[in-house]
Amino acid sequence: MLVLPGTCPLCGTVCTGERFCPDCHNDILHSMQNHPYRCARCCLALPNAGPCPDCSEQALHTGTVIAAFDYVHPLDSLVLRYKNGRQLDLAPAFAQLLSQQLQQRGLLPLTNTCLIPIPGSRQSLSRRGFNPAAEFAQQLGKKLQLPVEHFVLHRHDQHLKQSSLSRHARRATAAGLYYCSRRLDIPHAILVDDIVTTCSTLDSATRALLAAGVQRVDALAIARTPPNHF
Numbered sequence: 330m331l332v333l334p335g336t337c338p339l340c341g342t343v344c345t346g347e348r349f350c351p352d353c354h355n356d357i358l359h360s361m362q363n364h365p366y367r368c369a370r371c372c373l374a375l376p377n378a379g380p381c382p383d384c385s386e387q388a389l390h391t392g393t394v395i396a397a398f399d400y401v402h403p404l405d406s407l408v409l410r411y412k413n414g415r416q417l418d419l420a421p422a423f424a425q426l427l428s429q430q431l432q433q434r435g436l437l438p439l440t441n442t443c444l445i446p447i448p449g450s451r452q453s454l455s456r457r458g459f460n461p462a463a464e465f466a467q468q469l470g471k472k473l474q475l476p477v478e479h480f481v482l483h484r485h486d487q488h489l490k491q492s493s494l495s496r497h498a499r500r501a502t503a504a505g506l507y508y509c510s511r512r513l514d515i516p517h518a519i520l521v522d523d524i525v526t527t528c529s530t531l532d533s534a535t536r537a538l539l540a541a542g543v544q545r546v547d548a549l550a551i552a553r554t555p556p557n558h559f
């Protein structure tokens with residue numbers, strides 16, 4: 330299905346282009362703000378008040394993770410349409426949602442920082458023809474008026490495809506997956522990813538940025554996978 334500008338990508342209602350209609354927009358924001366046990370650090374929607382598996386099982390180097398929405402039906406299919414169906418016009422709608430969340434948390438305007446997309450593997454780049462995280466970062470940069478650094482963070486390519494692995498195996502293989510090609514002596518940077526499943530990718534990328542000189546690293550993403558998604 331083609332998403333025409335001026336149509337809500339979720340319900341199809343006619344609205345002012347490249348964004349969700351007010352009803353869907355409010356529903357999504359509501360679900361992010363009102364989940365009873367969401368981890369305040371990594372944004373994971375927890376089933377109960379117990380400890381967050383992604384923050385307690387590993388020493389997470391990333392500061393705070395904020396996602397536009399949970400990777401659940403029907404929003405998960407939108408992310409797949411974006412990533413695999415090349416519906417790039419969804420990126421501004423995702424960016425609009427996320428910026429609204431940042432606004433509501435009193436985090437805007439963001440200054441003295443930059444956006445750094447998580448690099449894709451060579452395989453997925455050649456399969457898709459674009460890096461979904463980089464395209465999203467580009468739209469987010471426009472929205473938040475922040476510079477986007479596309480060429481500083483790199484990925485070693487000998488690792489296994491993350492999405493084919495179990496949660497535990499992902500953590501192990503993501504260690505040492507990323508590196509920086511130059512020093513980055515800046516106080517703050519924001520990693521941008523499409524789907525955050527375990528934080529292991531973010532953690533590895535964060536460690537690469539910290540090693541290059543960045544003092545603090547937070548992260549923004551389109552979607553956060555709930556723990557029961559496997």
Ligand SMILES: [Zn+2]
Pocket residue numbers: 337338339340341342349350351352353354
């Ligand atoms: Zn809608």
Ligand SMILES: [Zn+2]
Pocket residue numbers: 368369370371372373381382383384385
């Ligand atoms: Zn957490």
